[in-house]
Amino acid sequence: MNRNQSRRHFLRSAGALIALPALESLGFRRFTSAADTVTTRPKRAVFLNFGWGVTNETWFPDLKQTGADYALPQGLAPLARHKADFTVVQGLSNKFANEAHWGSTFWLTGANRYAEPGQSFHNSISVDQVIAAQLGRETRFASLQLNSPDVSNSGHGPGLSLAWDLRGKPVAGLENPVIAFHRLFSADTTSLAERQALLAQKRSVLDAVTTDAGDLQRGLNKTDNDKLDEYFQSIRDIETRLGKDEQWLNVPKPKAALAEPKPGLAGRDEIQVMYDLMVAALQTDSTRVITYRQPVGTLLTSLGIKVAPHDMSHYTPGDRMDASQKRDAVQSELLAGFLDKLKATKEPDGTSLFDHTVLTYGSNIRTIHYLDNCPTLIAGGAAGLKLGQHVVAPKNTPLCNLWLTIINGFGIKSDRHGDSTGVVKEILA
């Protein structure tokens, strides 16, 4: 088939269906200079969480040095070259947090575990999903949840990723870089007709199980009905996804700027490759919202550290504290590399990906078993936040105030997230 012809064909058919996203990623040059004036580059949000907290003594900047002129502590030293492009915020916490081993369960939600009468566990929507509800409409993937096989070891707490849906139920994540790569970039080798048949078959499967569910529903009381609704909801979610798949059926997946990751990566290499994949996902505009629940246990192993992750989190001076500090340094190093890539990736309008992204990096656990002053670092130019600062928020500022700030920064109108009491004025540019 003639190449140009197929391109035109694609433009016609895809253009009719959906707004054309990120043509650059599909290998197009900009058409006309006029496009420059109309294109506003999409905004992206990234949330990175590392479970267990950090080393209290060496990660946080001195509380007395605030503003742009502060000394970068040892744990953040590898980020020195980006110092002007990120802000460290102290004093934020989730007031309902009460589980010392749950570093990510409520991090993005700020929920009260006990809020639901008659339940011993409750959660609410996470900030990434609030943003994805808006930004996700135009991309193949509304949001991307990345995980690690090592979650249980890494102090994250219950959940299937950092994300929780509108009803406060866990959203599943992709477990390793290989799976993520294929989800994002693997070209479908099957023909359109086959894919359509496959979609039809998936629908028939859903149809069959829904029939059974509907039958079962009769005779259930309210609580059971609510339980069964989780099942219905998961079916609806798949249907939504199928609908989206169908929409994108004749849009080929973008070509990845990187090779398929080697299987079996763990720890440091795994995080590194995940960061690369995230850059590629944003660059190709496959998604605009990403969360990543990082491994800690295998990170230690990959650094040759023999101390177990939970042991490390209980550090006392000696081996365990050394391990904790080493971990801090490597995590910062990896983050610095990620920021490098975001800055280096140019958008069609000449700006960088970094300029259109908001990135938050942190955990719900400060250090050891402390849940206040959650370690928090923000970077990226998308939400109009003040960068290059050390900010100490007033005492008892909810972490959700930061989330609300970001939500508003994306132009989404909302006056509340979780237990927020307002925005964090100190970081508004």
Place this chain on the structure above:
Amino acid sequence: MKCIQTLAVLLLGGLISVAEIGAAETPPARLDEKQREFFKSYCVECHNAEKQEGKLRLDDIAFEIGSIELADRWQKILNQLNAGEMPPEDAKQPERGAKTEFLDALSHTLVTARQSLGDVRGKITMRRLNRREYKNTIRDLLGVDLRVNELPADGGAGTFDTVGSSLFMSSDQFEQYLALGRQAIDESFARFAPSQPARRMHVEAEERNARIAKALEQRVADRDRYVKWTTAVDEAAKKPENVELTALIRDEKKGNATHLYFQWQRLKGAPSPKDFGFVDAVNADEMGRRDWVHYVPHHKAYLAQPGAKTGSYLTFDDVFVNPYQPFRVPGDWPPGDYIVRVRIAATENAPPARRFVEFGSQHDSGVRAVISSHQITGTMAQPQVLEIPLKFSPQKGHGFFFQEKGSFGTDVAANRLFAEAKQLNGIGPEFALWLDWIEVESAAAAKLPVASATPPQRMRLEGEEASARIARTMADRAKIYERYLTWTAAVDAVAQRPENAALAAKLRSEKPANPADFYLAWQKLPGAPSPVDYGFQDAAQADVQGRYVWTNNGPYFRYYLEQPGAKSGAYLTIGDTAFNPSHSFQLPGDWLAGDYVVRVRMAATENTPATRHFVEFGSLHDPLARGVASKILSTHQITGTPDKPQLLEIPLKFFPAEGRGFFLREKGTQDSEEVGQRLVAEAKKRNGIGPEVALWIDWIEVANASAVDAIPTTIKQRREVELHANAMVGGTYNGYFKGGYEAAKEFLATGQPQKGIPDEQEAKFRVKVFQEHGPTFTRYLDDPLTKTGAYLTIFNVHPEEVITLPPDQPSGWLKTKHEIEKAPSGDYVLRFRIGTVKGTPKERHFVTLGSRMKPEEKEDFTLMQTFQISGTTDEPQVIEVPVSIIADGPRTFVLREKRDVKLDHEIYTAARKETGVGPVSALWIDWVEWEGPLSSNSPRGIEPVLFANTTGLSERDHARAILERFAVRAFRDQTPKPEYVDKLVKLFETRQQAGDKFDIAIREPLSVVLASPRFLYLQETGGLADAKKAATNVSPSPAPPVSPSANVSLSSTELATRLSYFLWSAPPDETLLALARSGDLQRPDMLAAQVDRMLSHEKSREFVQGFVPQWLSMERLDFFQFNTQLFRDFDESMKAAARREVYETVAFLLRENGSARDLLKSDYVVVNGLLANFYGLDGVSGDEFRKVPLPADSPRGGLLGMSAIMAMGSNGEVSSPVERGAWVLRKLLHDPPPPAPPNVPQLTRLEGKLLTTRERIMAHQEQPQCASCHRKIDPIGFGLENFNAVGKWRTEDRYEKKGVGKKEWPIDPSGSLHKGPSFKTYFELRDIIALKPDQFSRGLTEALIEYAFGRPYGFADEALATTVVQRASQKDFALREFIHAIVQSQAFQTK
């Protein structure tokens, strides 16, 4: 306690039914009024209506915490107090004791408030199967063990994993269920689904010989007629009137005797050849003379060949004497892949050039084409079975043949060869190739469409059963002999009496030849005892049964049982029937006539003559006649050896009318009775015992064709480990170490770079490593035991041995030749022969077995089991481990000496420093093997009967029937709606239209069943759903929800299901379902009987392993890595054994219905050899856990004495009295402290100080926010300080810190419980706790209720819990009583 208080109120109230309590409001949590004063003086002073410090008003806050908002406000207050931020430093400070009391009261009230606000009011939420249950349910349904690791773990939010409200569902999870379901269905098909009975034909080659014999007969008859005719012609010729003419005719062709006969017509009175059945003279000459001369010698020689009775020979082109062996494939066989097998041999004298056979096709038109040729290496003594794949297509014809290569090259050539040979020997070419039989079979039965006529039938008899019978007989006879000896001793005693001495001497002298005959005359001795008193009929019987039988047979019995194979199989003997001279078996009475295969795994013993290595197989005429063989069906040479037994396959055409009994026996031993007797007598003369056993049988298996195809043949593959090990160790040594050393030397001498030695640094390094490690390698290689096996070493050399199933290979230097490419899914057994090295310490006599997904990754090791080794290198033991192999599961299994490999380098270096070589090996392995897939006892997956489309259903209807039945089973006896089944059928049809065959197309809808809500959820509606359905009839919209307060009784099926998931974590079995269907299950006595049955069933292990770790919060055991540097023996194996001790103890109590009090204190432990060693208990070895009594002064016995429990109360390095104390309060005393508050400031003033553990912890109690809880917790923890971080007993502790110093102190366990009794020692503490079984039982009961009902324990359960504890206490807290009480409760039977 709050619960007890609440309870008291309820009990006083009297007759409140459980249901009413469930509906009642839960009691509110209330902070005691006593605290009002404290709160007023230290909080309200600033935070009141006027002052409102920090914009906070507390003067109006309610003490009764009835709402979540209020609880959150109070929580904030508590947090501030805990964090030490309130009251502020500049304000009035409370007195410490008062603050402690206030914090104690507030934190407890808040816990109660949380419980109260979160109380589910007895509501049970419908729940999804948790991960364990899902796995077990698939196992019970399909007989497949799935790996379910991909599914998210359940119960993370602090509840049991059975609690429905915490079991979520997401779209990804749904897709995982679909994928896992498909995997399970595929596995199940691969394992169990019966395929069409394989197409199979079998031709005995000797059938052709009948034709040859007949032809010979014909030729002899022809010859006879010819002779008769020529004689008559000769006679006519001799007649006077013909004499002249005769001479004339003879003269016409001199030297040709037959000319006369051609000219018979010229002779008067000569008979016509027609009268003798010939056409004419030419015809007579051909048939009667020429053919006779030409063919008959060959015919005769052919039939006289030894193999002509059991097979056929291939000869040269000569149409009457089998020049090729043709056969036809039946006309109705479908096209496809087949295998042609021919059992074939070359004769002894066949020249190499003639040892080739050609296989070809013969079209119906007669056109023949050679397809392939094959060299024949089989001999007449050991023919080979040649397998030739055949793509069969009926269009190309059904005929095939075998012929000797070159025998049909061209007619001329073949004729010439024949003629040349005939000239030499008068017969024809020597016989070179011999065929026994030809078989054609469909290659892959799985590729054929599904449908099955005859169910697979299969039986297996283990040889050792026969040996066990012999052992029993021997034991019986030994007893009879003993009785005989007692009797004769008694007679002797009487004979020795002075008054009898003379008489006895006389009697003895009468029969000097056989002294035993003396006792036959016992009656003559006055006072001698009667043999009747000793259980004999009379003296003669006593002599025969008591003496003769034993002295005659005893040695042979003993000899038999001492043979190495008697434990694992049976020997065939000669002579006496009781010794298994004829190993016979019966086919089951319901087996139908047809083709079967008898498979015998057997061997010939070493050192017996080869002539004895033949076995006869035959049928018993009269099934009741023991061992009397009537008909030998076949004889087989046995070439298997004890090390490598062979698998003998004997096809059997079975006709029930001819009897169901069959036998195997050594060839020629029972041709007549005399033969047997002679052989026995000869042997006895030679060795004094009897004939050496020559043949050994491991097992016999009989199966019909469909069973043979449905279940793959068991394969057993043994590997002598030294081959790989020595190649690898030697290769590393000679290559890297020695080779590198020599090259390095060369470099240092010459300065020239060598291979792998680029510079001086490397050279020096290689010299060094060679000197360091070389000796350890050479020691290994020089050890004589590495010639026959391999050592397991620590660190390098040979640290592990592997058992690999194909396609996995032991990594390294050699490839193992696997018999098959890939081991199919199924149950296997791994075996290894292992022994300990003399002089090594017994704590090193443990081997661990782990699995490895990726054979090449040494780090990949998942611990499976640890074994204590009692065998030695002189007498190794064989360990057998069953494993289940699944498609994507591990196939490499690793054996290592038990240890923490992280320490290897250190241990190795230390040993090398001391001795110059690495540590000695403690374990040695002789060989490893695997066997399988074994016929499994697990349920047969999708019932084969489902696949039998015997009534001629259409494929669609057949699929529907299968799907419906499967759904009913999967849905635990609930019938799905027809619409649902319709949609499944539609899926099937879609797949079929997409091109899938029936058995593939059906899999998609089958896996959808496994992702449907009725399968995934345990729903309980009490049959209400049906009632509603009837009422609303066909309501298109969902019915309105039922009010949650209505308590409905469970239907009996629902009850069976709840019970089954409670006690088995698995679906109800057929027994339970049958009782549910009949309604009997709801009878209390039946319910109790079922509970007992289920608890005795092996599946109750699931209850123990599901409930116990959650109840006792044992996840903490995995929170920390244990420092094996400090606790060398507490490695992964030890930790696993410690964990298992807790399970095994509870399982033991459940089995024996022991008392729950034993968990607080007991005079025994339930341990295996490994743990006994760890605890220092002597005389226990072996891997099974068993009850072991304890010495009176032992700290063990009860949970507190268990290593796992104490290890949980540590951080892997040092003990944590706080964790332990809190655990005891939570789990044993039912007095849980409030959760540890976050954000409590650290004590910095202790840093850099040398303190004992007690001092350090006591310092914490200075702070009121800590003291409120720690005053209760810590004393208990101190009382347990005699246990170190891994639960070993100690009397001293130490603390060491770099730059600070170190300190040692004797442990002081004394203390007193908060407001309770004091104790001086751990033992006294344990006694105090052991006196509170009521509290302990209460905690246990609440946990059981949560686990069983699948919802958090709540206020609605108070009355039930009280009843349960009461009922149990009346039975001395018998463990089963708790379960009975819960199951019998109304709550368990309602929702």
